[in-house]
Amino acid sequence: MDEDVIVSAEWVDVHRGDPGVVVVDVRDAWEYDGIGHVPGAVNVPFDTFRGGGEEGMLPPEDEWAALLGEHGIGADTTIVAYDDTHGVFAARFLVTALLYGHDDLHLLDGDYSAWMQGHETSTATPDVEAVEYAVTRPAESPLVTIDEVAAATEAEDTIVVDTREPEEYAEGHIPGAVNLDWKEVVDEETRGLKARADVEGIFAGKGITPETHVVLYCNTARRISHTFVVLRWLGYPDVSFYEGSLTEWKDAGRPLEAGADSDG
Numbered sequence: 001m002d003e004d005v006i007v008s009a010e011w012v013d014v015h016r017g018d019p020g021v022v023v024v025d026v027r028d029a030w031e032y033d034g035i036g037h038v039p040g041a042v043n044v045p046f047d048t049f050r051g052g053g054e055e056g057m058l059p060p061e062d063e064w065a066a067l068l069g070e071h072g073i074g075a076d077t078t079i080v081a082y083d084d085t086h087g088v089f090a091a092r093f094l095v096t097a098l099l100y101g102h103d104d105l106h107l108l109d110g111d112y113s114a115w116m117q118g119h120e121t122s123t124a125t126p127d128v129e130a131v132e133y134a135v136t137r138p139a140e141s142p143l144v145t146i147d148e149v150a151a152a153t154e155a156e157d158t159i160v161v162d163t164r165e166p167e168e169y170a171e172g173h174i175p176g177a178v179n180l181d182w183k184e185v186v187d188e189e190t191r192g193l194k195a196r197a198d199v200e201g202i203f204a205g206k207g208i209t210p211e212t213h214v215v216l217y218c219n220t221a222r223r224i225s226h227t228f229v230v231l232r233w234l235g236y237p238d239v240s241f242y243e244g245s246l247t248e249w250k251d252a253g254r255p256l257e258a259g260a261d262s263d264g
Contacts (some may be wrong), residue, residue, distance in 0.1 A: 001094070001098050001103065001105050001229070001232045002232065002235075003232070003233055003234070003235050004106070005094070005105060005106055005107055005229055005232050005233050006106070006107050006109050006193065006229070006230075006233045007080065007106045007107070007108065007109060008109050009108065009109070009110060009114065009115055009118070009119055011106075012038065012080055012082075012108055012115075013119055013120075015078075015080075016038060016039065016040050016041075016080070017040060018078075020076065020077055020078055021077070021078045021080065022042060022071070022072060022073050022077050022078070022079055022080070023038050023040060023041040023042070023080045023081075023082070024041065024042055024043075024044050024071070024073075024079055024080065024081045024082075024090070024093060025037045025038065025041040025042065025043050025044070025081075025082060025083070025112070026044055026045060026046050026081060026082070026083050026089050026090050026092075026093050027043070027045065027046075027083055027084055027089075027112065028045050028046075028047075029043055029045055031084065031112075032045075033123065033125075034123075035112075036116075036121040036122060036123050037112070037121065037122060037123070038082065038112070038115060038119075038121070038122070039120055039121065039122040039124075040122070040126050041082075041126070042071045042072065042073075042126060042128060043125075044067065044071055044093065046083075046089045046092070046093075046222075048067060049064060049067060049092075049093060049096055050092075051096075057092075057221035057243050058096060058099060058100075059096070061100065061135050064096065064100055064135065065100075065133045065134065065135050066133070068097075068133040069130055069131050069132055069133035070128075070130050071128055071130075072128040072129055072130065072131055073131070073133060074131045074132075074133060075101070075102065075133060075134055075136065076104070077102075077104065078104045078106070079094065079097060079102065079104065079105050079106065080106040080107075080108060081093045081094050081105075081106070081107055081108070082107070082108035082110075082111055082112060082115070083111055083112065084111045084112040084113055085111060086110075086111055086183070086186045086191055086192075086226075087107050087108065087109070087110070087111055087192075087226060087229075088182065088222045088223060088225070088226045089222050090107055090108065090111075091107055091222065091225040091226040091228070091229045092221055092222040092225040092226075094106075094107055094225070094229060095221075095224075095225040095228055095229065098138075098142075099137075099138075099141060099142075099143065100135045100137060101135055101136040101137050101138050107229055109192040109193055110190060110191045110192035111191050111192075113191055114190060114191040114192060142228070142239060142240045142241055143240070143241065143242075143243060144215060144240045144241065144242050145242075146242065146244055146248065146249060146252055146254070148215075148240075148242075149174065149215060149217065149242045149244075149249075150254060152213070152215045152240075153174060153175055153176045153177070155213070157211075157212060157213055158212060158213040158214075158215060159178060159206075159207055159208055159212045159213070159214055159215070160174055160176060160177040160178070160215045160217065161177060161178055161179075161180050161206070161208060161214060161215065161216050161217070161227070162174065162177045162178065162179045162180070162217060162218065163180060163181065163182045163216055163217070163218040163223045163224055163226075163227045164179070164181065164218050164219060164223065165181050166179055166181060166260065166261065168219070169260070169261060170258065170259060170260045170261075171258065172246065172256035172257065172258050173246075173256060173257055173258075174217065174246075174249065174254075174256065174257070175255060175256070175257040176257070177217070177257075178206045178207060178208070178261055179206075179260075179261035180202070180203070180206050180208070180227065182218075182223045182226045182227045182230075184202055185199045185202055185227075185230055193230065193233075196234070199230065199234065200234060203231075203234070206261075208231075210234070210235060210236050210237065212238075213238045213239075213240070214231060214236060214238065214239045214240070215240045215241065215242065216228060216239065216240070216241040216242070217241065217242040217243075217244075219245055219246065221243060224241045224243070228241055
């Protein structure tokens with residue numbers, strides 16, 4: 001996942017029929033069927049890959065492999081994902097794929113509501129030939145442990161980022177963490193991201209720079225995932241995230257800090 005991870009609707013329109021490209025709609029089936037979808041897109045609803053077991057919010061590896069294979073996605077497939085919620089659910093699909101070793105990943109800038117404004121839609125379900133999908137986990141993972149997060153709060157070259165809403169952050173957060181609500185980088189009018197320079201400025205205003213090791217956390221995996229994808233799009237080279245909850249943090253005997261972010 002690199003700086004071309006986020007692609008325009010025009011890019012998707014050009015490439016959606018290419019061999020080896022699969023567009024994935026992660027909305028519920030009733031939305032995909034009833035409201036319509038990007039022509040040729042397959043439907044992989046969020047709940048079908050929403051985990052919550054031994055590995056944070058990841059689905060079991062064998063279930064993930066079967067899910068992708070039945071939708072015609074192989075290990076070398078170019079995946080483009082979208083939803084109708086500014087990309088936050090689609091980002092989780094892509095980060096799950098990344099954690100299980102898939103690399104050719106893209107997020108539609110915007111969502112289905114934005115797509116509908118100027119592009120063709122369909123209610124036809126594409127014919128898909130199932131394939132075998134083999135998970136090959138990467139040698140390095142952006143996932144970090146609770147102990148690594150605790151160490152990050154003390155490291156001079158690291159910043160811990162809470163991607164929850166300001167009200168949640170104010171109630172209690174990991175000490176030293178800054179707050180950046182994932183929606184701050186979204187343009188409500190276009191439903192996609194704000195201009196790159198504006199997004200860079202938002203992160204920089206929080207002290208989040210490409211020179212720092214960024215550690216993300218939240219209470220929902222999708223919000224972490226969206227911010228993670230945006231940071232990779234901006235070219236940040238060292239981004240990690242913690243998928244444990246603040247309940248787990250407290251149960252481990254670690255303190256929380258209350259109060260609003262002075263930069264928020």
